[in-house]
Amino acid sequence: MSTTTMAKGRALPTSLPWSGLLALSAAAFTAVVTELLPAGLLPRMAPALGVSEAQVGFLVTGYAVASFAGAIPLTVLLRGLPRRPVLVGTLLGFAASNAVVALSSSYGLTFTARLVAGLTGGTLWAMLVGYAARMVPAERRGRAIAIVLAGITLALSLGVPAGAALAQVVGWRAAFGALAGLAVLLVAWVRWRVPGFPGEPPGARLPLRRVAGLPGIPVVLSVTLLLLLGHQVMYTYVAPFAAHAGFGRTGLVLLVFGAATVAGIWLTGVLVDRCLRPALLGALALCSAVMPVLGGFAGTPAVLLSCVALWGVAFGGAPTLIQTALVDASGPAHADVATSLQTTVYNAGIAAGSLTGGVALEHLGAGALPWTSLPLVVGALVTVVLGRRHAFPAVRRRS
Known part of the structure; x- marks a missing residue:
């Protein structure tokens, strides 16, 4: 062979x-x-x-x-x-x-x-x-x-x-x-x-603006931004949210999240080449489902830790799925430039998400954080659903 x-x-x-x-x-x-x-x-x-x-x-x-x-x-x-x-x-x-x-x-x-x-x-x-x-x-x-x-x-x-x-x-x-x-x-x-x-x-060498305009690239970058915004709203302020829920052991919350991300990236490695689009839809749907449960029932420790674990599994795999979709859309020859765009968007999402979460925490309290995150994560999910043609096709391009 x-x-x-x-x-x-x-x-x-x-x-x-x-x-x-x-x-x-x-x-x-x-x-x-x-x-x-x-x-x-x-x-x-x-x-x-x-x-x-x-x-x-x-x-x-x-x-x-x-x-x-x-x-x-x-x-x-x-x-x-x-x-x-x-x-x-x-x-x-x-x-x-x-x-x-x-x-x-x-x-x-x-x-x-x-x-x-x-x-x-x-x-x-x-x-x-x-x-x-x-x-x-x-x-x-x-x-x-x-x-x-x-x-x-x-x-x-x-x-x-x-x-x-x-x-x-x-x-x-x-x-x-x-x-x-x-x-x-x-x-x-x-x-x-x-x-x-x-x-x-x-x-x-395609000019930067042409790489940014390749079919599918703007959609993938939009999903990156929305997901990081929604994620950072919660993750940056997980300590005050845990305290609001009556669970003062922030270290345990972060440990559960970290361990779950390891499981998420392992699961993604198994699925990504066979079913990228369904796996990403599943990860974003799971993130979207977890946020309202955290918003309504985080006062129960078992619910809080279970939701954090599910959130970690979903988020642990999402970056790999999105990065793979980006390389599929750009082709390996232009992947470095496309990824530099995504790196910039990723960091912008972290900064803006932390800022958004801080504003919500200051004016609405820690209980508002999951509800602030929810529409952003749902926005990422909807963008993937609508991006079927070029960014997240049912059958991946193998260029």
């Missing part, structure tokens, strides 16, 4: 290239831990840098803003370069920025290093999904993307807590030093197991 298939002159394995995909997943893991680790180390970093805990929190904000601002222009600037050197460059950027944070006693220098890390992260997120899609045949694209994006889930559920625990034992500087070392090791792994791909030749 043949072990390869051909795609534009390149032989692709019919079995999944696990080592290469896990290297990309580890890169995603490193990016998420790099972004969020300062949030768990505020009391430890503030005295060492001579600033308030709020200013240390701005190290996370600065990273996010740089990632948001840099994803599209850097992707467009670098799209003609060979892909593996760009990937290696992003990992070296993480290594350098984390090493500076580990050694710096200056808040200004630390903040600058975090901006560099954010620019690096925006570039990495724009290329990871497209890279995975080019490593496998079209019929295995969804599962490959699920493997890569599992790095995000593992970082949130295990990586960030482990980094915070390591900082308690050996100090926060050593934790950032370990992240720098991990990025260097990843460079070797990528060079060993991740195949090289050429950049886009000049004649094949």
Whole structure:
């Protein structure tokens, strides 16, 4: 039996290239831990840098803003370069920025290093999904993307807590030093197991506006925005909502949600290549069904935790399904630019959702959060239902 298939002159394995995909997943893991680790180390970093805990929190904000601002222009600037050197460059950027944070006693220098890390992260997120899609045949694209994006889930559920625990034992500087070392090791792994791909030749590079206007792309981006808006309204303020429900153990709520997202991404990896559209409709319908139950019955702990688990399963799988639909719509050749657009929309959804939830919390109280989230998630569901022709077809395109 043949072990390869051909795609534009390149032989692709019919079995999944696990080592290469896990290297990309580890890169995603490193990016998420790099972004969020300062949030768990505020009391430890503030005295060492001579600033308030709020200013240390701005190290996370600065990273996010740089990632948001840099994803599209850097992707467009670098799209003609060979892909593996760009990937290696992003990992070296993480290594350098984390090493500076580990050694710096200056808040200004630390903040600058975090901006560099954010620019690096925006570039990495724009290329990871497209890279995975080019490593496998079209019929295995969804599962490959699920493997890569599992790095995000593992970082949130295990990586960030482990980094915070390591900082308690050996100090926060050593934790950032370990992240720098991990990025260097990843460079070797990528060079060993991740195949090289050429950049886009000049004649094949669609302008940014044309990629954004490809059939299906605006619909996929709209679903991304609506889902992230609805999700962040609740997730950002899960602590005050749990307190409102009379359940003060926020850590347990977050643990249930995190474990459920791991189950969700595993389930998605099984389903995505066979039934992307039904799986996404099911995930969004589940999110939509959970919100009114939380709004009316969260005062019962079993109901609260069950709903949070269902919400985690649904949300854990949704990004992989949406990303796969995006690559289907753009084609692997334009996936980096399309994903840079989605990265920007994703971050905008996080920021706007957190703001919307904060306004609802301040003026209406925590009990209003599920009802604020509900129309946004339902909007994402309706958009998928209506986007049958190009964005979420019943039969996937295999380009």
